[in-house]
Amino acid sequence: MKIHEYQAKELLKKFEIPVLKSRVVSNDFEAGKVIFDEFESQGINTIVIKAQIHAGGRGKGLIYDSNNEPVLLYDKQVRGVNVITGDNISDKGHKYSKAILNNKLVTIQTGDAGSIVRKILIEEGVSIKKEYYFSITLDRTTSKNVIMASTEGGVEIEKVAEETPEKIIKEHISPSIGFQDYQARYIGFQLGFSGEAFKNFVDFIKKLVNAYNELDCSLLEINPLVLTNDDKIIALDCKITFDENALFRHPEFAELRDIYEEDPLEVEASKYNLNYIKLDGNVGCMVNGAGLAMATMDLIQLSGGRPANFLDVGGGANPERIANAFRIMLSDKNVEAVLINIFGGIVRCDKVAEGIIQALNIVDVNLPVIVRLDGTNAEEAAVMLKNSGLKFNVASNFEDAAKKVTEILKN
Numbered sequence: 001m002k003i004h005e006y007q008a009k010e011l012l013k014k015f016e017i018p019v020l021k022s023r024v025v026s027n028d029f030e031a032g033k034v035i036f037d038e039f040e041s042q043g044i045n046t047i048v049i050k051a052q053i054h055a056g057g058r059g060k061g062l063i064y065d066s067n068n069e070p071v072l073l074y075d076k077q078v079r080g081v082n083v084i085t086g087d088n089i090s091d092k093g094h095k096y097s098k099a100i101l102n103n104k105l106v107t108i109q110t111g112d113a114g115s116i117v118r119k120i121l122i123e124e125g126v127s128i129k130k131e132y133y134f135s136i137t138l139d140r141t142t143s144k145n146v147i148m149a150s151t152e153g154g155v156e157i158e159k160v161a162e163e164t165p166e167k168i169i170k171e172h173i174s175p176s177i178g179f180q181d182y183q184a185r186y187i188g189f190q191l192g193f194s195g196e197a198f199k200n201f202v203d204f205i206k207k208l209v210n211a212y213n214e215l216d217c218s219l220l221e222i223n224p225l226v227l228t229n230d231d232k233i234i235a236l237d238c239k240i241t242f243d244e245n246a247l248f249r250h251p252e253f254a255e256l257r258d259i260y261e262e263d264p265l266e267v268e269a270s271k272y273n274l275n276y277i278k279l280d281g282n283v284g285c286m287v288n289g290a291g292l293a294m295a296t297m298d299l300i301q302l303s304g305g306r307p308a309n310f311l312d313v314g315g316g317a318n319p320e321r322i323a324n325a326f327r328i329m330l331s332d333k334n335v336e337a338v339l340i341n342i343f344g345g346i347v348r349c350d351k352v353a354e355g356i357i358q359a360l361n362i363v364d365v366n367l368p369v370i371v372r373l374d375g376t377n378a379e380e381a382a383v384m385l386k387n388s389g390l391k392f393n394v395a396s397n398f399e400d401a402a403k404k405v406t407e408i409l410k411n
Contacts, residue, residue, distance in 0.1 A: 001242040003256045004052045006121045008238040015211040017204065018234045022123035024052065028101055032094030034122060040090045046125030047089055049096050051080040051105045053115040054261040056156065056239070061107030063100055064114065071099045080105045080117075083125065093122065108156075118260060126234065131224035132191060133157055134205075136173075136212045145173040145212070147205075149187050153224035179209045197231040204233040216246035265309075265328050272324045274313060281306025282336040283405060284329040286322075288313055288343065296341045299398065303405040308335045322352075323359035330365065337368045337408045339401060344375030353381035357388045368393060368408045372401040 006024040013019060023038060025031045031049075039047050051058055058080030063071040071078045078099045084092045097120055104114035131153030139146040149169045152160045160167055169190045173179045184202045193201045204225075212220045219241040226236045247253055259267045269276030275290075279297075283305040287293040290312060297307040309332065313325050329335060342352050352373060360369075372395040373381045385392050393408070395401035 001244050001247065001257060002054045003240055004258065005050065005238055006052055007256050008240040011215060012211060012235055012238060015207050017207050017211060018232060020123050020126055020234060022121050024119055024121050026119050028094055028098035031097035031120065031122060032090050035093040036090035039124060044124050045089060046085040047093060048123045048125060049082045049084065049093060050121040050123065051100050051117040052119040052121055053105055053117060055107050055109040055115060057107035057109050058105065061105050064104045064106060071103055073099050080107060127229040128226045129229050130227045133223050134225045135219065135221040136209060137219045139172065142172060144175060147171045147187065149191055151191060197227055200231060200233045216243045216249060217241065218243040265331055269328050272321060274311065274325055276328060277310040278332065279307050279309055281308040282334055284308045284335040284338040286311050286313060286325055286329065286340045288347065292341060292343055296339065299402050300339065300405060303402045305405055305409045308332055322355045323362045326359055326363045326365060335367065337405065339405055340371045341401060342373050344373065344378060348377045349373040349375055349381035350377040350384060353384040357384065357390065360390055370395055370401055370404045372398065
């Protein structure tokens with residue numbers, strides 16, 4: 001589960017991690033008032049206005065209006081992150097806020113579809129001596145959390161890894177003894193910190209590791225982490241993704257969810273505890289289990305098609321669950337065929353077949369449906385499907401399912 005930058009920074013404050021003074025607003029009038037009351041009148045003459053969306057690359061991203069025309073201000077195209085300085089910053093801030101809010105921000109991560117900006121973060125400016133990259137995430141190859149740091153702050157870590165991998169420092173955290181002081185010092189030395197800046201960095205990194213653990217994060221990224229001219233360490237930006245398997249421990253995180261930043265079909269699927277991820281293909285695939293889903297998507301690709309989604313119904317095969325799965329899947333106009341690939345281990349194939357038959361009497365499906373059921377009571381299930389009177393393409397095995405998908409897509 002992802003959250004916005006402003007939400008992430010509020011959480012960091014609880015762990016005494018240094019962030020800049022900021023306020024989040026959702027309309028331009030409020031923005032102008034906040035900038036005047038809390039920044040300009042306090043002698044602050046530099047602010048940064050940041051669009052709040054769940055995507056990176058905002059600083060280079062551009063704002064477009066409802067007609068998909070670039071939004072211009074002061075003869076320049078408005079970006080997702082804008083620095084405003086000088087006199088009368090409240091008036092300028094009001095104009096920038098109006099130009100950004102309720103318009104579309106297009107970044108390298110959103111693609112051309114972009115994302116509508118519904119909130120902006122107004123933040124005070126800061127004098128920066130040096131920018132760094134810093135993150136904590138899970139390294140699945142070692143089953144340990146890993147810290148990644150680099151002197152190349154403000155740059156996508158993927159680009160650094162591709163072009164200058166030697167500039168990425170990695171330090172794994174032992175699950176048995178946790179993060180140690182010597183590791184914090186090692187990373188600080190590797191990044192070139194010294195004196196007061198070194199002390200501040202060591203304190204900063206230990207608090208950040210604690211926040212990562214306490215919040216049950218799967219990613220905590222600071223990019224950039226900055227060293228100010230007075231040797232302070234500040235999280236200038238922050239991205240947090242929670243481990244969804246641990247959300248039961250944090251019911252308060254539910255209010256941080258922003259469904260506007262999620263695909264509408266994925267939001268709809270979550271209401272019925274269905275795991276759904278929209279893709280760009282033409283074949284809908286309904287499976288039970290993530291491993292089988294990956295294999296099914298490979299099968300579709302090898303058969304000449306492209307998966308339109310990842311839809312995992314899990315262990316439930318009741319008619320209502322399958323009907324909702326069909327309804328959500330068929331909401332994608334790109335879907336030309338449906339492949340149901342279920343392995344009956346705990347769940348019985350005849351119960352799955354019963355659910356499919358009842359679901360198709362509820363949901364109007366006008367597309368070819370290929371069904372491959374294997375496992376417990378698979379033979380009984382095949383008979384039920386054949387005798388249902390519904391137009392199924394029943395596959396006898398994985399290979400047969402691939403053949404039927406290929407034939408349908410060719411016609």
